[in-house]
Amino acid sequence: MGLDDLLNLFVAAILLAGIYTTMSIGMTVIYGVMKMVNLAHAGFMMLGAYFALEMSERLHIDPLVSSVLAVPVFFLLGVATHRSMVRFVPVADEPTLPSLLLLFGLWLVLQNVGYGVWGADDRSIFSALTMATFQFKGIVVPVIRLIVFGIALLSLVALHLFLHHTWFGRSVRALTQNREAGQLAGIDTGRTAMLTFGLGIAFTGLAGALLANLYSFTPEFGSSFMLRSFVITVLGGLESFSGVAIGAVIVALIETFSILVVPASYQHAISFILLVVALLVLPGGIEGLLQRWRRLG
Amino acid sequence: MTDLLSVEGLTRHFGGIAAVVNLHFRVKEGEIFGIIGPNGAGKTTAFSMIAGSLVPTVGSIRFRDREIGGWPSQRVVHLGICRTHQIPRPFTGMTVYENVEVGMRYGGRRTPPRGSIADEIERILEFTGLSGWGARPAGSLPTGNRKRLELARALATDPVVLLCDEICGGLNPTETADILSLLRRLRDGGITILYIEHDMRAVMRTCDRIMVLNYGEKLAEGTPEEIQDDEGVIEAYLGRRSWMGRAEPIEERP
Amino acid sequence: MTAAPGSRTPTSRTAYAVAALALLAFLAVPLVGITNNAIRLLLTTFLWVTTSLAWNLLGGVTGQVSFGFAVFYGLGAYTAGLSINGGVNPYAAIAAGGAVAAFGSLLIGLPTFRLRGPYFAIATIGVNEAVRIVMSNLEITGGASGLRLLQAGRFSQAEHYYAALGVAALAFLVSWRVMHSTFGLALRAIREDQDAAADVGVHPFRCKLAVHALAACLTGLAGGVFAHYSAYIHPDGVFAFATSTSILLMPVIGGLGTLSGPVIGAAVYSIVQEEMVVNFPQFHLLLYGALLILIMLFEPGGLAGLWRRLARRLRGRNAADPGAGIAAQQQPTGGGS
Structure with a gap:
């Protein structure tokens, strides 16, 4: 294991982190404003992946382009989901069980509709870029990963500008920081929640479509990524946008460096164990988690 | 009368904000001890630390010469310290009777003989004016009765010290008078009461001694008369004298 | 009228009678010679009734949703399987399965119950998957290729049937006892408001650990009976996240926090599964997902709640709602400071 190999792994990890941020930010905005854990996250990521596939197979649109197209489409899908279901379950200062179970039900539905429509076969998207790599001083970078990283980064910059320079963005930040105060200040929580859910799903769909460029997928796709999103959100402090990164x-x-120490067959267990550990011992400076701890007896 | 509860140097920070700073006070057995102060003065925070819902950042809370600072509430309650909540938190899906039963079976310092539990619960419901409501789901109670249930459930734990957090908040004058007379009867029955209140008239009429908090610190302590005349309190916190001066008597039911 | 819970009210006397009659009828079933297929269906139903009632103790009565009950089902199954292969008496092996599952629940509960309900739920997803992966890689359990039970066949199908009926009856009895006990009162208080419960002396952490262990034990027993019956188990079956999902869906669909709900849910699930899994393998999960959504949106009391509502409407709405528990729990509770 030379220095070059370590450097390669490091670059791979950073490129991965970009798409992981985009993937988790959708969960974070929804949690921040609505205090809901989006258990249907995986379902929407899966839809994002098949969206890119369909666009590429039927309309011959480049999968990277359709990832960007996924943003408005999934925004509308999220808004529709909120209008038709999510807004009817109670919200509180921490996730409520009805909201958790509702979104879990939605995940089951999406996943199995996926099986019905696309079958259980492994699918993947190939384009001219899929196999291309470029080298820089001994570091090998797959071009497609670099582009995905770029799009992910751009989406995050766009989100940042959006949150800081629009009225809706400010409402989102206000409600995330203090729901009650935000309400008192006259923010329309219902409307903001609806648009936020749309925004969260838009990012989830985008992440799904981007990941479809990198990995093969089935309707099962997304569940392991959803758990990673949980870990990332928890590590980041649940509702902090910069924490997610x-x-x-x-x-x-x-994940990248564990290849060196953890046997391959246990590789998958890492994110699950990380999830439990993160929930338990890394409160990430959030008051909510401290309060959860305070009750031990 | 001896000190039942003594609080020394009690402090609590939330993140960088100090909600309660270096608080000292002593509560004597058998008195109604009022804690007043504007919103955010740290009253509820201080309460929560005594009741075990919050761990103090520093400081000591002694109950009958036992250090209880940082004990969880389910342990504190077994010593005989029980709280009510400012916004009532009934077990909404359970009946009123069951709500009180939880307090009786789990909070009691001794287990009452089996047959007497139903009688005992009935007695508490009657005392708090809830008799006849026992079979109703607690979630269906109107505000006034929710406050009564809060009190009933706490009483079921057979407390030595009762911590009442704005138990008259949101009630009309008649309901307030009812509750206040209950508190006085409880005190006369030997229960020590710590009482947070916003309603000045209620505090002035009911409490034996009062402590004033502001920005998490103690501003003054004394009898209602002393507090009423304390220039520091009036200037620094009350601002205008007329507010205190208008202490009209409130009608009390027999 | 304040009826002390636990007293024999007329309703509970009828319920006792119904339960006893049902038990007698099920005991007689293998004697009247129905088809093996029907017996198998009943047996499966009993196992699901057991897990469903067990999950309900934690999820319905105590309000702690777990996505990780497959862990206990699997632990029970593997413990029983390995013990039977080691020559242990099958009944003892099944009992050992329950014990190991209960022990496992403590290991899981000690850290995870430090988390509040919803975060506990998320953590159990991680626990479930981590355990499945570990079990797929362990040498002694046969890893991913599964475990074949060597002494299977010593039981006749009737004996398997009675074993399953036995654990289901046990789960029913235990649920009954718990729900009408002082312990059950504390569990419900925790479901309603954990902090307020602690304020009046309930120890939430201990109560959750205890009910978790109880539920895990019952689930482990069911897993043990299943292992012995099916004679072949593998991690992607008994430890699968899908198994956890099924165990969760049944009581939620049937009606949380009640005694009849989980039983109804399990029965419906087993029958639907039987009819659909062959012809439409994915469709049944789609159906459950849709049902879950509908239930969360319209009838949080589940099928049992729906039944009560219909019955009330038919009878002409007179009495107060005895099943208000869960419905009220679903109301928005607001913040509180």
């Missing part, structure tokens, strides 16, 4: 880097680094 840090969480994503940590998870990507651990």
